[in-house]
Amino acid sequence: MSLLEVRDLNTFFRTKHGIVKAVNGVSYTVEAGKTLGIVGESGSGKTVSAMSILQLLDTNGFIESGSIKFDGRELTTLTRREMYEIRGNDISVIFQEPMTSLNPVFTVERQVSEPFMVHQGLSKREAALRVLDMLRDVRIPNPEVVTKQYPHQLSGGMRQRVMIAMALACRPRILIADEPSTALDVTIQAQILKLMNDLQEEKGTSIMFITHDLGVVCQMADDVAVMYCGQVVEMAPARTIFGKPQFSHPYTEGLLFSIPRLDTPSDVRLEAIPGAVPHPLKLPDGCKFAPRCKYATERCKVEEPELVEVQPGQGVRCFYPDLKERRKDG
Numbered sequence: 001m002s003l004l005e006v007r008d009l010n011t012f013f014r015t016k017h018g019i020v021k022a023v024n025g026v027s028y029t030v031e032a033g034k035t036l037g038i039v040g041e042s043g044s045g046k047t048v049s050a051m052s053i054l055q056l057l058d059t060n061g062f063i064e065s066g067s068i069k070f071d072g073r074e075l076t077t078l079t080r081r082e083m084y085e086i087r088g089n090d091i092s093v094i095f096q097e098p099m100t101s102l103n104p105v106f107t108v109e110r111q112v113s114e115p116f117m118v119h120q121g122l123s124k125r126e127a128a129l130r131v132l133d134m135l136r137d138v139r140i141p142n143p144e145v146v147t148k149q150y151p152h153q154l155s156g157g158m159r160q161r162v163m164i165a166m167a168l169a170c171r172p173r174i175l176i177a178d179e180p181s182t183a184l185d186v187t188i189q190a191q192i193l194k195l196m197n198d199l200q201e202e203k204g205t206s207i208m209f210i211t212h213d214l215g216v217v218c219q220m221a222d223d224v225a226v227m228y229c230g231q232v233v234e235m236a237p238a239r240t241i242f243g244k245p246q247f248s249h250p251y252t253e254g255l256l257f258s259i260p261r262l263d264t265p266s267d268v269r270l271e272a273i274p275g276a277v278p279h280p281l282k283l284p285d286g287c288k289f290a291p292r293c294k295y296a297t298e299r300c301k302v303e304e305p306e307l308v309e310v311q312p313g314q315g316v317r318c319f320y321p322d323l324k325e326r327r328k329d330g
């Protein structure tokens with residue numbers, strides 16, 4: 001059994017222009033102790049799918065249908081109170097911009113000790129000692145100094161480490177990391193990714209890693225879900241996607257082309273996917289990727305492909321999943 005199983009999830013938003021179908025029949029799984037990478041351009045529904053799991057949707061959003069099972073327990077029907085317990089103990093989340101998630105008027109000690117006091121009933125003194133342990137865990141130098149500091153006194157990388165410490169404080173079984181390194185420069189980003197990998201090895205936490213950058217997924221993930229327009233267009237083990245795949249979604253293929261490689265000369269323009277993500281209220285009929293797909297046929301414009309298992313463990317939502325076949329046709 002998978003630790004987290006999302007099945008056929010539909011999450012919609014009521015807006016004055018109509019219903020936005022932000023997440024549209026999404027399924028994915030997170031295995032115990034493994035990392036699922038969720039990748040896709042901005043607006044593809046990555047964050048909304050994660051917020052659905054935690055029941056942290058904006059007030060105009062709702063889960064229209066679908067199932068979210070954590071360790072066999074259905075989450076979509078839990079009360080607020082029960083969900084609050086899950087968020088404090090089993091599933092933690094870190095967001096992209098630590099400054100908006102950290103409270104500027106509290107010291108590091110005060111913020112990181114809160115979960116210990118609220119969820120584990122430790123005293124202030126006991127909690128403060130645990131905070132120092134946590135700061136050491138996330139490799140913060142001088143934890144005794146940092147614990148007395150305020151968020152604005154820390155660098156971006158240090159703030160992100162504090163966020164990770166807070167998220168791991170209650171030893172969650174799953175850590176949802178939504179673009180945790182996007183706002184950081186590349187060197188710091190690499191350090192944060194390595195830290196998360198190391199912590200996963202030490203603590204066995206499952207990670208759901210959300211990013212728009214397939215290069216980051218390559219460093220982090222065991223399994224990959226590629227999202228486009230609120231759907232999973234490809235789901236596969238990372239080694240399949242980053243190996244020499246026989247099958248692939250044209251969108252994944254496009255994302256792969258746009259990863260800078262160490263041997264890419266800096267004056268070579270990377271092949272980005274032409275066109276833009278369609279407006280969520282004006283999604284095309286047929287395949288949602290058709291307007292941008294260089295392999296699109298007449299069929300693609302009128303008929304919508306299902307996510308089909310092309311080989312064990314790999315699903316592709318495309319009429320022409322075989323790379324060689326479609327190169328011949330295209």
Ligand SMILES: Nc1ncnc2c1ncn2[C@@H]1O[C@H](COP(=O)(O)OP(=O)(O)O)[C@@H](O)[C@H]1O
Nearest residue numbers: 013020022041042043044045046047048058280
């Ligand atoms: N509160 C909201 N009201 C209406 N639409 C929303 C709301 N929140 C998100 N959306 C829409 O849902 C879609 C998916 O958003 P999101 O999950 O944030 O994308 P991603 O994280 O992949 O960049 C987008 O089209 C976005 O505009």
Ligand code: SF4
Nearest residue numbers: 287290293300318319
């Ligand atoms: S179904 Fe057609 S348009 Fe959609 S991704 Fe496949 S080839 Fe491209």
Ligand SMILES: [Mg+2]
Nearest residue numbers: 046047048178
């Ligand atoms: Mg997002």
